[in-house]
Amino acid sequence: MSLLQVRDLNIFFRTQSGSINIVNNLNFDIEEATVFGLAGESGSGKSLTALAIMGILPPNIYAEGTVNFKGTNLLTLSPEAIRDLRGREISMIFQEPMTSLNPVLKVGHQIREVITTHLKVTKKEADKITLGLMRAVKIPAPEIRMKEYPHQMSGGMRQRIMMAMAIACSPSLLIADEPTTALDVTIQAQLLELLRDLRQQKNMAVLLITHDLGVIAENAEKVAIMYAGRLVELADVHTLFEEPRHPYTIGLLRCLPRGKGTPLKPIPGTVPKPNHLPPGCKFSDRCGFAIPECKTKEPALRKIKDGHLARCIRAEEIEQYKVA
Ligand SMILES: Nc1ncnc2c1ncn2[C@@H]1O[C@H](COP(=O)(O)OP(=O)(O)OP(=O)(O)O)[C@@H](O)[C@H]1O
Numbered sequence: 001m002s003l004l005q006v007r008d009l010n011i012f013f014r015t016q017s018g019s020i021n022i023v024n025n026l027n028f029d030i031e032e033a034t035v036f037g038l039a040g041e042s043g044s045g046k047s048l049t050a051l052a053i054m055g056i057l058p059p060n061i062y063a064e065g066t067v068n069f070k071g072t073n074l075l076t077l078s079p080e081a082i083r084d085l086r087g088r089e090i091s092m093i094f095q096e097p098m099t100s101l102n103p104v105l106k107v108g109h110q111i112r113e114v115i116t117t118h119l120k121v122t123k124k125e126a127d128k129i130t131l132g133l134m135r136a137v138k139i140p141a142p143e144i145r146m147k148e149y150p151h152q153m154s155g156g157m158r159q160r161i162m163m164a165m166a167i168a169c170s171p172s173l174l175i176a177d178e179p180t181t182a183l184d185v186t187i188q189a190q191l192l193e194l195l196r197d198l199r200q201q202k203n204m205a206v207l208l209i210t211h212d213l214g215v216i217a218e219n220a221e222k223v224a225i226m227y228a229g230r231l232v233e234l235a236d237v238h239t240l241f242e243e244p245r246h247p248y249t250i251g252l253l254r255c256l257p258r259g260k261g262t263p264l265k266p267i268p269g270t271v272p273k274p275n276h277l278p279p280g281c282k283f284s285d286r287c288g289f290a291i292p293e294c295k296t297k298e299p300a301l302r303k304i305k306d307g308h309l310a311r312c313i314r315a316e317e318i319e320q321y322k323v324a
């Protein structure tokens with residue numbers, strides 16, 4: 001059985017005039033100790049999916065469906081039970097660590113708090129584990145830096161503190177939501193390398209969320225592409241890059257730098273808002289390969305071959321579009 005099974009996950013936003021569906025019927029599995037990439041443009045529903053798995057959706061948003069983690073449906077757990085799992089079995093790192101670190105507590109204290117919440121250890125033992133974690137995330141002079149406040153650290157160092165907190169109890173699943181987007185490219189590369197090392201050492205599965213397919217290519221084994229709250233393509237990483245079957249995936253791939261002199265081709269238009277989705281295929285109004293039928297009936301996510309799904313009625317003809 002997979003470590004995480006997401007089944008018919010729907011996420012809704014409550015408004016005075018009723019609920020708006022933001023994430024629609026998601027289904028995917030994450031196997032133990034593997035990296036699963038979730039990609040898509042801003043507003044496609046990636047973060048809300050992560051927050052639903054973690055049980056930390058904002059009050060005006062709710063989820064339906066099942067999220068089975070080691071056989072338990074997280075969506076029906078009591079708040080106490082999910083709080084106990086969080087940090088111990090599943091943890092998360094966010095794009096901007098400043099918003100998730102407490103500005104008035106020293107970073108060492110914040111790491112230690114995760115340890116003492118979940119493990120029965122003395123204060124001295126917790127300090128020792130804290131130092132070990134700071135070394136594991138390669139923070140220089142940890143004895144000194146553990147006494148610093150978040151604002152005294154650089155963005156990259158703060159993200160390392162977040163990582164130390166996230167791996168403190170050796171969770172089975174780490175959710176990393178755009179963990180490096182706010183940082184410059186050198187720091188980004190260092191942190192992704194650190195994430196790869198930690199994942200191997202700790203044997204963790206990772207749900208890696210990003211809008212950057214380059215990051216996916218280097219880090220993930222399986223990939224799901226999300227558009228307007230739906231999965232539009234799902235495949236192993238090699239297949240997705242070599243044989244994409246959805247025009248949106250191809251559009252994202254065309255946005256990747258392809259060497260000197262090759263211009264980037266952005267996808268025209270923007271992701272529609274959840275309450276203004278077009279009828280039919282949600283991508284049809286931006287799709288250069290759409291035919292009239294695409295505008296009337298929403299295609300199902302269907303099997304192209306084992307382990308490869310795409311939500312496009314023209315998936316088999318896609319070579320023509322790739323060349324164009
Ligand atoms: N608290 C909220 N209240 C209402 N709508 C929200 C809320 N949070 C997100 N949304 C809407 O839900 C949709 C999905 O948002 P989400 O943050 O999951 O996207 P995302 O894929 O993570 O985007 P990004 O790449 O920008 O992080 C967006 O249309 C967004 O406007």
Ligand SMILES: [Mg+2]
Nearest residue numbers: 046047048177
């Ligand atoms: Mg997001």
